[in-house]
Amino acid sequence: MNTISRTLTGILMIILGLFLIVISFFNAYFILIYGIPIFIIGIFIFFNKKEDDIEEIKFKGGKNKK
Numbered sequence: 001m002n003t004i005s006r007t008l009t010g011i012l013m014i015i016l017g018l019f020l021i022v023i024s025f026f027n028a029y030f031i032l033i034y035g036i037p038i039f040i041i042g043i044f045i046f047f048n049k050k051e052d053d054i055e056e057i058k059f060k061g062g063k064n065k066k
Contacts, residue, residue, distance in 0.1 A: 014046065
């Protein structure tokens with residue numbers, strides 16, 4: 001994911017998670033089962049900066065020696 005899509009997805013999931021958490025206090029508490037994981041995943045997506053880093057391949061032995 002690039003920066004824009006990661007930011008948008010993270011923010012939308014955080015907002016949806018918070019919305020479900022608030023709604024669960026007024027309607028039914030089982031909605032927390034959905035709200036809390038969506039909120040946590042949204043935070044993880046929003047703050048994950050190492051996803052776009054590409055690691056260099058290091059060859060050790062085998063046919064692909066360079």
